[in-house]
Amino acid sequence: MITAMLAISFLGVLGSLIWLVHLAHLIRHRDKVLFLADLPDDRPDRGWPTLAVAFAARDEAGGVEAAARSMLAQGYPRSEVIAVDDRSTDATGAILDAIAREDDRLRVVHVRELPAGWLGKTHALHVAAGATRAEWVLFTDADVVLRPGALRKAVAFAEAEGADLVTVAPEVPTESVGERAFLSIFGPLFAMNAPVGRLGDPRSKAHAGIGAFNLVRAGAFRSIGGFHHLRLSVDDDMRLAQAMKFAGYRMRFLMGRDAVSVRWQVGLGGMVRGLEKNFFAALGYRLDRTAVVILGLLTVGIMPYVGLFVGPWWARSTCVAGIAAVAIILAAASSHSRIGWYYALILPFAAVAVLVSLVRSVALTLLRDGVRWRGHHYPLDELRRHVRIRDAWSREVWKSTR
Numbered sequence: 001m002i003t004a005m006l007a008i009s010f011l012g013v014l015g016s017l018i019w020l021v022h023l024a025h026l027i028r029h030r031d032k033v034l035f036l037a038d039l040p041d042d043r044p045d046r047g048w049p050t051l052a053v054a055f056a057a058r059d060e061a062g063g064v065e066a067a068a069r070s071m072l073a074q075g076y077p078r079s080e081v082i083a084v085d086d087r088s089t090d091a092t093g094a095i096l097d098a099i100a101r102e103d104d105r106l107r108v109v110h111v112r113e114l115p116a117g118w119l120g121k122t123h124a125l126h127v128a129a130g131a132t133r134a135e136w137v138l139f140t141d142a143d144v145v146l147r148p149g150a151l152r153k154a155v156a157f158a159e160a161e162g163a164d165l166v167t168v169a170p171e172v173p174t175e176s177v178g179e180r181a182f183l184s185i186f187g188p189l190f191a192m193n194a195p196v197g198r199l200g201d202p203r204s205k206a207h208a209g210i211g212a213f214n215l216v217r218a219g220a221f222r223s224i225g226g227f228h229h230l231r232l233s234v235d236d237d238m239r240l241a242q243a244m245k246f247a248g249y250r251m252r253f254l255m256g257r258d259a260v261s262v263r264w265q266v267g268l269g270g271m272v273r274g275l276e277k278n279f280f281a282a283l284g285y286r287l288d289r290t291a292v293v294i295l296g297l298l299t300v301g302i303m304p305y306v307g308l309f310v311g312p313w314w315a316r317s318t319c320v321a322g323i324a325a326v327a328i329i330l331a332a333a334s335s336h337s338r339i340g341w342y343y344a345l346i347l348p349f350a351a352v353a354v355l356v357s358l359v360r361s362v363a364l365t366l367l368r369d370g371v372r373w374r375g376h377h378y379p380l381d382e383l384r385r386h387v388r389i390r391d392a393w394s395r396e397v398w399k400s401t402r
Contacts, residue, residue, distance in 0.1 A: 009315045012307020015299040016322020022192055023325040026332070029197030035336075036168055037258040041152035044159040051079040051155060052134035052218075056124030057096070057142035058086040058374050064142050065095050071140075072103055076151040082131055083142075084124040085110045086374075107131065117382075118231045120374050125236075126227040129218070137221060139214040139240070143262055144170065150259040154215050157252070164220040164249035167241060168213035171261040174338065178268025178353075184343040185301055185350040186271075188329055199253045202245075205398070208253050209241030212262050216240070220249045229393050232378065232386035234281035234371060239390070246394050248401035257336045272357040277371050279361035284387045285380065290362055294355065301351025323347075 026033075053071045057064045064083075071081045083100075085093035085108060093110055100106040109127055114120055129137050136155060140146075158166045174180045194208035214237055224243050233239040245251050265274040283289040304326075307319035323344060331341035343350070365371060370380040 005310050008303065008306055009311025011299050011303040012305075012310065012319045012322075013315050015301075015304045016307070016318045016325070018192075018300050019304070019322040019325040019329070022188070023329055025195055025197055026191075026329065029195075032196050032200070034254050035258075036150060036153055036157075036254045036256050036260065037147070039153045039157050039254075041149055041156050044156055046159075048077045048152075049135040049155065049159070050133075051076055051136045051138065051151065052128075052132035053079065053081045053138045053140060053151070054084070054125055054128035054132070055082075055140045055142050055144075056084045056086045056121050056128070057088065057092050058120060058124075059088050059090045059092060060142040061088075061091040061095060064092050065099065067142050067144055068096060068099055068106060070145045070147075072099075072105055073148055074146060074151045075148060076155070079105065079151065080132065080134065081106045082128040083108050084128050086120050086124040087111055087114065089375075114376065119234065119236070119378065120376060122227040122231050122233065122236050126231070129221065129226055132218075135218055137216050137218050139211070139216065139237075141211050141262065144212045145261050147259045147261075150256075153259070154213075154254070157254070158215060158217070161252050162250060163252040164217040165209075165241060165244045165251040166213075166215040166254060167209050167251065168215075168254045168256040168260050169208075169210055169336075170212040170256040171258065171336065172264050173261060176267055179265070179271055180337075180339045181343055181346055181350040182268055182271040182353050183337060184330060184339050185347055185354055187333065187337055187339075188326075189297075189300075189354075194253075196253060199251060202248065202250070203402075205242075205245070207238070207241040207245040207251065209237040209239070211237035213256065213260050214240060216244065217249070220244060220247070223247065224397075229390055232383055233390060234277050234373070234378075234383070238282065242394060243397070246398040246401065255336050268353060272353055272360065275357045276361050276364060277373050279358050280365045281371070281383070284391070285365065285384050287362070290358065293358065297351055297355050297358070301354070302348045305348050 198204040198206035304322040327341040327344035
């Protein structure tokens with residue numbers, strides 16, 4: 001009993017210290033937290049470079065028109081939109097073709113078959129990038145809505161910073177307590193994994209890519225082979241950022257409040273199910289990494305709260321400080337996430353939801369012997385083999401550029 005209490009107290013203190021260190025990091029690097037909507041859209045010194053907005057759509061008839069029209073309404077002076085209808089069985093292709101007849105800035109590519117050894121999305125985006133000679137390519141999703149001026153601001157920022165990749169974290173509208181609770185821990189965990197103070201440091205391996213908005217310099221993107229080395233990466237957005245960072249290219253990260261938004265999932269159940277294909281993939285389909293992440297989630301999401309009632313006074317006081325740090329972090333981020341500080345009070349319930357999402361992702365992948373995505377089954381052996389080859393390539397790229 002005493003040993004168990006000591007272990008709980010230790011993990012509570014450890015989790016609290018992790019939150020306190022994360023808060024200190026955010027305070028130290030608060031000047032690096034930039035919002036796309038607040039940036040100027042001044043014309044770069046050499047003029048506006050050409051830009052292609054690329055997205056893949058498969059059976060997105062319900063929202064693809066709004067997304068495509070928002071991209072066309074950007075007012076960027078030298079742009080085109082390339083929409084890839086990826087084997088849709090609904091009216092997606094017809095809707096896109098109709099818009100293209102109205103506006104010749106929209107080009108529609110219809111993919112009828114998926115080549116062996118490719119995910120549908122990575123193949124579609126690879127095809128889109130190959131269909132343009134633009135200097136910049138924005139990879140986005142069919143359900144993302146861009147506010148007018150977002151592209152001008154992003155490209156102007158990239159040119160001014162000399163960046164090769166600009167990732168924007170989208171605003172995620174929510175409608176329920178469950179959705180906001182899930183994001184109350186998922187967002188900070190993402191930030192811990194990709195510390196804002198290290199993303200722009202070429203000596204650090206820290207990287208962040210988000211499928212809603214990955215803006216890449218086309219020449220840099222092509223130099224890493226496009227999506228060729230990532231063709232079976234379910235977490236293609238993060239892996240693209242990793243590949244470009246490891247290849248020595250400069251990345252920048254922005255917050256997308258009032259500029260880029262996406263309704264990610266509906267309800268807490270939707271949040272849990274929404275990571276079905278990605279969670280285990282992000283861990284390289286490895287059970288040892290899964291065990292470490294589960295322990296980490298328990299440590300930061302639950303144990304500080306349990307530690308309030310276990311152990312010596314100084315340990316309980318540390319847990320109080322750790323929970324206060326969570327509240328401060330959420331309060332500081334509330335202008336972007338719309339999640340109030342008081343969600344720190346129910347963080348353990350959110351942590352359980354994330355744990356369920358992870359366990360569900362692992363279990364379904366193992367039971368199905370692979371990933372089912374958009375009507376296609378990708379065998380687990382093939383995915384794991386791809387991860388091994390991709391990671392070996394990434395390590396060699398890192399070594400060759402350092």
